[in-house]
Amino acid sequence: MGLVVQKYGGSSVADAEGIKRVAKRIVEAKKNGHQVVVVVSAMGDTTDELIDLAEQVSPMPAGREFDMLLTAGERISMALLAMAIKNLGHEAQSFTGSQAGVITDGAHNKARIIDVTPGRIQQSVDAGNIAIVAGFQGVSADKKDITTLGRGGSDTTAVALAAALDAEVCEIYTDVDGVFTADPRVVKKARKIDWISFEDMLELASSGSKVLLHRCVEYARRYNIPIHVRSSFSGLPGTWVSNEPQGDQPMEQAIISGVAHDTSEAKVTVVGVPDKPGEAATIFRAIADADINIDMVVQNVSAATTGLTDISFTLPKTEGRKAIEALEKTKPGIGFDSLRYDDQIAKISLVGAGMKTNPGVTATFFEALSNAGVNIELISTSEIRISVVTRADDVQDAVRAVHTAFGLDSESDEAVVYGGTGR
């Protein structure tokens, strides 16, 4: 039996009852003979309450101090969790990110892990303790200041520790049963996925699936750490994310892993761009200089008669105003006709490594959308993903139609429509 890293999110430790329930689950793993390292987030609403306090004293909370403030949240949850475990007769010690050796760069509020030196954690578990580590936080290499890792930071802490401690698995406990073939709130017949490859999970994560963030999966893939996403409430097995299927899972992967959707983006179209070298570069340099991450980019062939083309791209709605302002400044140099901004869009993505070798997938996808009366506005593909942009109002119909068309519905006898390798 090796070492297991378990991560519990804020909703799992929202109150004293939650903390006691989580403590029992941790002790269970310890009793099964594992060395156990636990990464924990701040309790339920703690972070929001702290942000609220910060806004009361300062309209623009500063980076370093904001991190110092927010990290108090995990300090509370981890100490309480250690106490609850001790109360069950097992030894536990809690450690801040800094004490656990989570070394980051100095980018406050969105630091990146640059090294993990888990000497104290290894010592603690070797001495028979359960080690509890604060998620989401680290210490900067240069100034020794407290940093936070930004969105999905606790999951990343867990995977990074699992890699540094050479753990068997990183278990991410959450409030859902695992990764589903579609968002179960939209598709009632969505099925829990037993196993998914890192690659497919990465595509789902960047296409709107919220269970795991891209960053955490990317880290796990790089260090080949299997992730097991599961519910802290039900105790059922969840979804394994890894290079290879685990245990008795079928060796061959499903053609389609799932359908993801994302309504957080907006679409910008630059209309009437002269079709000559360098214009697209100027446009996207302006966007990059404004520190805006874009997602899909589509340019079609230019009309022969005018020599003009349109360039469309999607980006987070929150960045919309900034992008338009940045582009307006490029207008004199480029001489495009106009800008169109549209935030009533949705992105629907079909993800699955099997589509590489199954040419019918794209056709089935578009037919399903067409039959559901959904119009396609943009298309973008990778080797293992097809994404389309539709009207926001169509998103639920579109996701359900695609989910059914690919035989992903849970009551279907035929789980996989192409190839039939099954899972």
Place this chain on the structure above:
Amino acid sequence: MGLVVQKYGGSSVADAEGIKRVAKRIVEAKKNGHQVVVVVSAMGDTTDELIDLAEQVSPMPAGREFDMLLTAGERISMALLAMAIKNLGHEAQSFTGSQAGVITDGAHNKARIIDVTPGRIQQSVDAGNIAIVAGFQGVSADKKDITTLGRGGSDTTAVALAAALDAEVCEIYTDVDGVFTADPRVVKKARKIDWISFEDMLELASSGSKVLLHRCVEYARRYNIPIHVRSSFSGLPGTWVSNEPQGDQPMEQAIISGVAHDTSEAKVTVVGVPDKPGEAATIFRAIADADINIDMVVQNVSAATTGLTDISFTLPKTEGRKAIEALEKTKPGIGFDSLRYDDQIAKISLVGAGMKTNPGVTATFFEALSNAGVNIELISTSEIRISVVTRADDVQDAVRAVHTAFGLDSESDEAVVYGGTGR
């Protein structure tokens, strides 16, 4: 202009408004040309809320984890305070006890400071920042675990930092105007003391005055750091505690500094102790082995006819049961008659270095009590203090009578009755 350490208690930073008010006061000191280091406690009720959470998950919160939990409180207040200062256009950085170099022993929940290495703080203020330091916390020298300093810990942090940074003064901001000649809730005519010596302050603190704790004053005396206790609300000058009067304060000390009272103690009497060597030692060894701190000890000459004597001592009420149990066990060996326990007592103390050279003080003290109809049950004295034990019901009458008798009432023309050196 040198370096000033300011300490703000939990009631001064109880909410966002309080934090903003304190931030303004800090910036004022900075604008006056001082280097400023601020020690801050947890906001208002934070600590109680954290203790409450701990009790919900564990009936007996453990030392190490309890400290980890409680220290989250200062982390919140210090980060918010730094943000509020930055919002006023001044640079501020917050530091945990560990970052500030507060090194302690490993006694969780009641650690003692063994060294202060304030390199980061000095660097921060030299770079023009206001440094905000978490009170009440440190890091253990051996295991590098987070520790808390117990009661009065934040005041002690402030004084220790002031000593290590060679500060001009340690300003302790609180919710009262300073140290008074008696508790103003009991004696309406109590006067604020402008200056008091370390020695008199130490006696007041151990006699029931709650403004400063003995531990903090002792530290300040050892390193000769002047303390200025003052209100964070009024902005008025408060009480200076130091070896010598400050500025234009009269050079000669008042004969009587003040009257303190304490109703937190109980009295234990061991009745009929054989008057032979070693019996008292056996009794107090039993008490010491039970880890109980005692205060006054009184033994009178034994009755010639019986060869038996009574030994009385006072101790915190909270230790009463433990003391009686410990003493019951010594009964077979000593053969005393019985134990009496009485928690309806009060201790009234008169403190002032001047009493050493003014023989009338004791007589005036006892006359005042007698005139007020207050019976004296025990008497104990030091060079600069007289303490008596009375019925708890008599405490207010007793304190007022003594305060008046020594001319301490604020409307009296004659502030000092003996010697007339005045203040």
